[in-house]
Amino acid sequence: xxxYDYLNARIRGMSTALLPRGFFEQxxxxxxxxxxxxxxxxxxxxxEVRAELAxxxxxxxxxxxxxxxxxxAHATFAKVLAIAPPEPRRLLSLQLNRWDVANVLAVIRGRLxxxxxxxxxxxxxxxxxxxxxxxxxxxxxxDLESLADGLTTWKHAFAFVLRRAIRECDAQADPCALExxxxxxxxxxxxxxxxxxxxxxxxxxxxxxxxxxxxxVLAILAIVRDREGDEAENAETFGRxxxxxxxxxxxxxxxxxxxxxxTLDGTxxxxxxxxxxxxxxxxxxxAVMERYLEAVIVxxxxxxxxxxxxxxxxxxxxxxxxxxxxxxxRMLARGAMYRMPPNAMREGLLLV
Numbered sequence: 001x002x003x004y005d006y007l008n009a010r011i012r013g014m015s016t017a018l019l020p021r022g023f024f025e026q027x028x029x030x031x032x033x034x035x036x037x038x039x040x041x042x043x044x045x046x047x048e049v050r051a052e053l054a055x056x057x058x059x060x061x062x063x064x065x066x067x068x069x070x071x072x073a074h075a076t077f078a079k080v081l082a083i084a085p086p087e088p089r090r091l092l093s094l095q096l097n098r099w100d101v102a103n104v105l106a107v108i109r110g111r112l113x114x115x116x117x118x119x120x121x122x123x124x125x126x127x128x129x130x131x132x133x134x135x136x137x138x139x140x141x142x143d144l145e146s147l148a149d150g151l152t153t154w155k156h157a158f159a160f161v162l163r164r165a166i167r168e169c170d171a172q173a174d175p176c177a178l179e180x181x182x183x184x185x186x187x188x189x190x191x192x193x194x195x196x197x198x199x200x201x202x203x204x205x206x207x208x209x210x211x212x213x214x215x216x217v218l219a220i221l222a223i224v225r226d227r228e229g230d231e232a233e234n235a236e237t238f239g240r241x242x243x244x245x246x247x248x249x250x251x252x253x254x255x256x257x258x259x260x261x262x263t264l265d266g267t268x269x270x271x272x273x274x275x276x277x278x279x280x281x282x283x284x285x286x287a288v289m290e291r292y293l294e295a296v297i298v299x300x301x302x303x304x305x306x307x308x309x310x311x312x313x314x315x316x317x318x319x320x321x322x323x324x325x326x327x328x329x330r331m332l333a334r335g336a337m338y339r340m341p342p343n344a345m346r347e348g349l350l351l352v
Contacts, residue, residue, distance in 0.1 A: 003085040004200075008314040010083050014076070015305070015318055017044040019325055021351050027332060028342040036332050037061050040068070045329075048072045062337040066122070066330060073326045074126040080315060081129075091204045092315055093129060094190050097158050098211060099323075100128030101186045104151065104162060105179055107139045111147065112175055125330070127323055129156055144178075161189045180236060187212050187239035200312035203304065207316065210297050212241030217264065218290055220251045224260050225286055243267060257286070272296040279347075295350045298324050302352045324350055 027039050037058075040049045048068035056064045077096055081089050103124040110120035120139040126132045134154060141147040148166040151159040165185035169178045187208065194205040216237045237248060247263065254260040257280075265273045276292030298320060305317025328349050335345035 003088055004311050004314070007084050007088055008309070008311075011080065011315050011318045014080070015321070018321055019043060019329075024328060024332070024349055024351060028346055034058075034061050034336070036329070036336055037065060040065065040329075045069070045072050048075075062333055065333045069326050069329055069333070070121075070124075070126050070132050073322065074131050076322055077127055077319065078131075080319070084315065088200075088312065088315060090193075091200060091312055092319065093157070094193060094204055095207055095316060095319060096128040097156075097186065097190065098128070098208070099125060100130045100156070100158070101162070101182060103128065103130060103135055104138070105182055107135060108144065108147065108166070108178055108182075109175055110139060111141075111144065125323075125326065127319075127326075130154070158186060158189055161185045180238060183215055183238040191239070203312045203316055206242070207301060209241040210300070212239040213243045213269070214293060214297055215239075216241060216243065216248060217251070217269070217293065218286075220248065221257060221260055221286055221289070223252065224254050224257055261289075268300075269293055269296050271299075291348070291350075298350060299352050321352070324352060 023039065023043070027036050030039070032038060037049065040046065045068055048071045049065065052064035052067045052071070053061070056067070058064075081092060081096075084092055103126065106123040107120055109115075110123060117136060117139055121132070121136070124132070124135050126135060130138075138147050138150050141150050144166055148163040151163050151166075162182055162185055165181040166178065169181045190208050191205060194201045194208075196202055196205065216239075219236075219238065247267065250263050251260050254263065261273050261277060261280075264270070272289075272292040272295055275295070276289045279292070280286075280289045301320035302317055302324060304313040305321060307313070308317075328351070331348045332345060335348070
């Protein structure tokens, strides 16, 4: 029996608890004061939702739902890591560290902006190895140097790399410089752990490289947007993804976002460009296009679960499907909090 036979059988069993597509449509069509809360109380999230309601009360139902989602997500991924044999666990950790890095960056941004614990928690999703309580402890550190030191308390493999990156930028406390340093440290470290001649490692490498593509593209699009017709400037990329340097240079040289979108239309990101161009035209918001580009990455990752039932494809696909489910639920929770109309919330969902 291979390392993946037992693991994949367990993962396929866990996948039966994922919410069906119809769940989201039922919530959007439901009436009542708390349709999402009522639906979650009849779902696999019920235990966490009840526990958070008991602590916070129904008057703070939206906060209870978000806390329950964070608790459920971390518990699910901790269970996956616990049942995985050493090599699959190592590869899964490299993928899950993606969200650890995003959460550390969210904590850093919150610290630099003077945000309180509640604001910081609203920006994180503990899908990785760092639990919510650990992120709260990091957010309470008095300065960035202490925060960097705090990362190494839990002995995560990548923590020492991130500590060095944060410390190198601490003197200037520039959020953009910190983000570049942290992402470069993570991308460089994670790719160095993966061989290209191993099929399972290649799947994780591909996933990380698509993450690099997304971060690079969004950084360049922000430069094009802010340049406002000035001469082209070089963009500092965050690592080498699957999109070539020639294409990235073409993006940097674009004289408008529309020209950048045309360049991207010739890449695997084309479905996101095609679906997002109308919404971007209406809002002129780069954040709108970001959601559609990210959707391409998520859809490709989730597809692994259905197309390949062997090896790393099953746990990797499950991780992405669970991430997408929780992201959708959090979007519904926040939409209800801000009284968004159902059609607007539906536009923000990614149902795969």
